[in-house]
Structure formats: structure tokens, C-alpha cells
Amino acid sequence: MATFARARRASAQQKETVLGAVRNMAQKPASSRVPTSASPAAPWSFADVAIAPRATGSTALDAEERDGPVGQSAVETAPAQPAPPTQPAAPAPAAPTSPVSPASPATTSAPAIASLTMKSAPSGAADTRKRVGAGEEVAFGASAVGTWTASAGTPAGPSAQSWLWKAPAVAATVTITLTAGPQTATDTITVVAPDSISMRNAGSHTAQVGAGGACMLNEVTFNPRDLCLGAIQWLEVPGPGTSIDGFFNKYSAATLHHDPNPNYALVNDSNIMEPGPNNGARDHCSWHSTDGPYSDGAFEWIVPNRYIIDGEAASDGRWFTDTTQHFTMDAAGNMTITKAGAST
């Protein structure tokens, strides 16, 4: 019992030091963002129209209470030094548990790792979470100075007690390793890519909607929300109208083709599309008016969606989900448009 109590006290001291370093890192400002164009600027010219007149995130200590000890070997807060084999600590500390896995014998001190995400998850999940979004940044701190490496994302860091790591652009299970002298400690991070899109009708160009027309301006949310996807940019891919029926058969295939904004749009740290140099804040779903006579009918766009992370080229875009924008018309001239959970 005495050994256990001592180990616990030492571990708590150690973690405070580790988390202090991590918290300091987590206060660094986020890097600036550069939006990406999916297509090179074209020297076109048709018309130049002149228009006249967080803070409440939990800590690794909270995580320990929830998930178990961050590290409970007898570790000093000073940089760890391997114990001479002729001077084993007695008695041996309790066996460490996840996430720290010291590779050295139980008779030596092992470094401990703690982490905090630089951004909070929209769901409110703790910043000590081990599920992070593609391209998300995580601050790691340790009880010892050592060399940091990762199996994906930022591959390695300098010899230091803390490290700012960036997740890879694609889903992965990543092992973070700290090597301090003869000892190592590891942590495991699960990197998650965006997997779906949700939309909410947030407005309409009401004054512009005429006979046989409909409009909605959607707020666009990227899932999952238990991690931060603020490093991604989003693009809709053009495609044909499909399942064309009834009223809409009078339009040519070329007319019903979907040609969305060709530029990647920015996503904020709440996983919601935000205005950028090439995009506004909303997704516009509309056909402001159509000519009668009206009859029942429908058609839809199956829209492939791609993402990149900040700094990647547009050509690196990768598919992650399809959304469906569906148009229906009835004989009274009422058009309805639905998309990703939103409806006019």
C-alpha cells in the first residue's frame, strides 16, 4: 500500500508538469489559412457588372479520472534518468497502464505523455480526446526531454519535453512515441476523416422566388462532431441531373447539369462552412422560378463531395461522401428542394 500511495503522488506531480507544458503549447495561435482553388483562374471575360447605389475543455487529469492513470510509475518531475541496474528501486511500482507503456524494466523511471488538442470539438468532447480530425493539431507534453516520433502525420519533432503534432489528412491509427534515453513511452491517436454532411435551412431569397420556384440558403455542417474538422476545405463535384421524371423532362440534360462553385470552401472550428476568399457562408439550393404549365415531376443531383486539408493542392482532393439535392414539382406549381436534411 505504501508503494502504491507513493507512486500515485509522484504520478500526480509528474502529470501537472507535463500538462503545464502542454497547456502552454495549446495557447499558441492557429496558423493562417489559405483557400484552395480546384481549378486554375481562367482568363475569361463576359461581364464586369458594376453595382451602384473554448475555454471550458477538460484536462488530462480529468481524463485520468475517466480513463485511468496517465502514468503511474515512480517518475520524478525532472527529466527521467535511467536507474543504474545495481540500484533497483524497491519495491517495484505498480504495472503501468494505458496510455503510457514504458519499455524499460520496472526498476527504472519511465516518461509519461499527456496531450491536449489545440481546438475543441463542437460536441464538447474533452480536449484530452484521442480521436482527432484530419489535419488537426495536438500538443504533446512529457515528464522527460526526449525525441518524438509518429507513425503518421508530422513524422518527428526535436529533442524536447513537448511537441506540436499535426494529424495526417486521412483516417489512421497513429502511434506517438517518446524516446528518452533508453526508455520509451507511447500514445495512440485515432485520426478520423469527415464522413457526412448535414444542412440546415437558414434563409431564403424570398423576394426572388416566383411561380414554380423555391430557394433555401443552407448552413453546412461536417461530421462527425466529436472532433474538430476546422483544417479541412470542401468542394462539390459537378455532375448530371438524374432520375428525371415528369415536369422536368422538358429540360435538356445540359440544362439540368449541376455546376457548383469550383473553389474549395473553408470550414471553421465548429465544423461549419465559413466565408472565405472564394466562398460565402451558405450553400444555395434554388430554382427561383420555372415556367408552366406545371405537372408532377422530379429530378436530383447526386453530388460527390471532396475534401483537402489546409495547404494541400486541389488535386489532392479525396471523396468522402455523396449528398443528394432533390427537386420535386406538383401540378399546382409548388416546387420543393431537399438536400442533406434541409428542405425548402
Added chain:
Amino acid sequence: MEERDDFRLGLVATNLTDSAVDPQLYAARLFVNGEPSPAFDLALNGVMPAGWDVLDAGAATSPVEWRLGKALFPEPGEYRLALRLETGDRDPVEVSDTVRVAP
């Protein structure tokens, strides 16, 4: 006719006033030989281009272009294109051009 897919229809708007405005570009309509183009109406779908909801004083919207050649020119001939922006609180704006499509 085979070059129709290379045709680009583009739009840039500049705010010449000294305050931010909603340029209401989503109200723009394209007329082809005097008839409104449903293809252009549908081209306004998708992520709103920057500046289309609020355009700062002196600022210009980022260029937007659409590949509408096949939709606008179904057969050889001469086509008069007129892009018209008509809103309740400003004078109407219209620009036009003629495109000749060879067989």
C-alpha cells in the same frame, strides 16, 4: 458545335459605393434571344461565391464562371446573350454580347 464545352460565362461585380452592400447577384438572370435561361438559373446553385451576400465598399466579387455552352446553344446559330440584374432598390444593370455557333 464541338467547342461549346469550352465556352465560359463569367461574372464579376464591383461595389462602387462607400458602404457594404448585398449585391443581390442571385437575382441576376440570363436571357438568350430574349428568353430566360433555366440553365443559368440552376447554375446559381451550390456554395455561394465570395461577396455574393455582402460586398465591402470598393471590393469586387471573386470571379465566377460557368460552362453553359451546351445548355445555351443547342444548335448552330446566332445567340444574343443578355445578363440582367434587376432589383427593387437599384437601377437595372444589363450587359450583352452575341455568340455565333458554327455547325
